[in-house]
Amino acid sequence: MKSLAYIIIGTFLGVVLYKSEAASWFRIYEMFQFDSFHMYGIIGSALAVGVVLVQWIKKSKVKSFSGETITILDKEKSIARYILGGTLFGLGWALAGACPGPIYILVGAGYWPIVIVLVGALMGAFAYGVLRSKLPH
Amino acid sequence: MLYQPWPWYVSGPLIALIMALLILMGKRFGMSSNLETFCSIGGAGKFSDYFKIDVKSNRWNLLVVLGAVLGGFLGAHWLSPNPAVNISDKTVSKLQELGFDSAGTAYLPTELFSMESLADPKVWIILLVAGFLVGFGTRYAGGCTSGHAISGLSNLQRPSLIAVIGFFIGGLIMVHLLFPLIFAS
Numbered sequence: 001m002k003s004l005a006y007i008i009i010g011t012f013l014g015v016v017l018y019k020s021e022a023a024s025w026f027r028i029y030e031m032f033q034f035d036s037f038h039m040y041g042i043i044g045s046a047l048a049v050g051v052v053l054v055q056w057i058k059k060s061k062v063k064s065f066s067g068e069t070i071t072i073l074d075k076e077k078s079i080a081r082y083i084l085g086g087t088l089f090g091l092g093w094a095l096a097g098a099c100p101g102p103i104y105i106l107v108g109a110g111y112w113p114i115v116i117v118l119v120g121a122l123m124g125a126f127a128y129g130v131l132r133s134k135l136p137h
Numbered sequence: 138m139l140y141q142p143w144p145w146y147v148s149g150p151l152i153a154l155i156m157a158l159l160i161l162m163g164k165r166f167g168m169s170s171n172l173e174t175f176c177s178i179g180g181a182g183k184f185s186d187y188f189k190i191d192v193k194s195n196r197w198n199l200l201v202v203l204g205a206v207l208g209g210f211l212g213a214h215w216l217s218p219n220p221a222v223n224i225s226d227k228t229v230s231k232l233q234e235l236g237f238d239s240a241g242t243a244y245l246p247t248e249l250f251s252m253e254s255l256a257d258p259k260v261w262i263i264l265l266v267a268g269f270l271v272g273f274g275t276r277y278a279g280g281c282t283s284g285h286a287i288s289g290l291s292n293l294q295r296p297s298l299i300a301v302i303g304f305f306i307g308g309l310i311m312v313h314l315l316f317p318l319i320f321a322s
Contacts, residue, residue, distance in 0.1 A: 006200035014208015020148030030228040032312040045149030050291030053157040064163040075296035085278025086303015092270025094311035099282040101168040108209025113250045120268020125172035128276040129187035
């Protein structure tokens, strides 16, 4: 039952990101050219609603659907890993025109060359895991 | 309405709702940690302790990925009679200068994402390198657009703000400085 809920949420996410065109390479390029408000509108309105919802969940101490206490972990403090990792991610995001969510969505949409991007992403994640101890964090 | 592109003010709040649903289910909204889980399933634990994770505890997120694939199929094949993305005229002309003639007529540039484009080895290298940067960068930064730009910033996390600034540094360098070198014919 719970498994089905995750699949449905994922499906909904896939439809929303596809139909909003956030999964389009063109929209990502346009965003980095500052030629349209579209992507900023998506991220900005997601954030505006997201901040309210997250603060409500934290302040109201609402329990999860299954009755457990909800803990939202703070991100680990650091600068190097976020700025360096973030910049590398940004380079890839702009070139592939897709971040991890849309990569999966575009596989479903049938744009087969995106599978090469997915293989590259798996190689990248693997390389990070192996090189991790040698990188500044 | 459903079959037209969805406006930002509908899509953005829906993304926030998805995040909230996952939090209320005791989970989190983060798509890139699945890359790590796939590495673990593939046996990467033999090479680094980083991948010695309990795959079972991440099963829920793999189901979200499965759903995302289905959602992509539905979105593309059932809900989008016209795949063209209505990007701004300025963007179209900039892309045409770079050799992307499909700008304004497709969902993804056919110059990179059609089967014909794969006849050119350069396209394979571009897609593989792009993916590598996404995978490496997101694991290094500990999150991607969903984990940092949406979830982290919604939780007012300074690290996520730094990561998002990084995303933009990288994206702007790629599009403004490197695209002319990579795509200029």
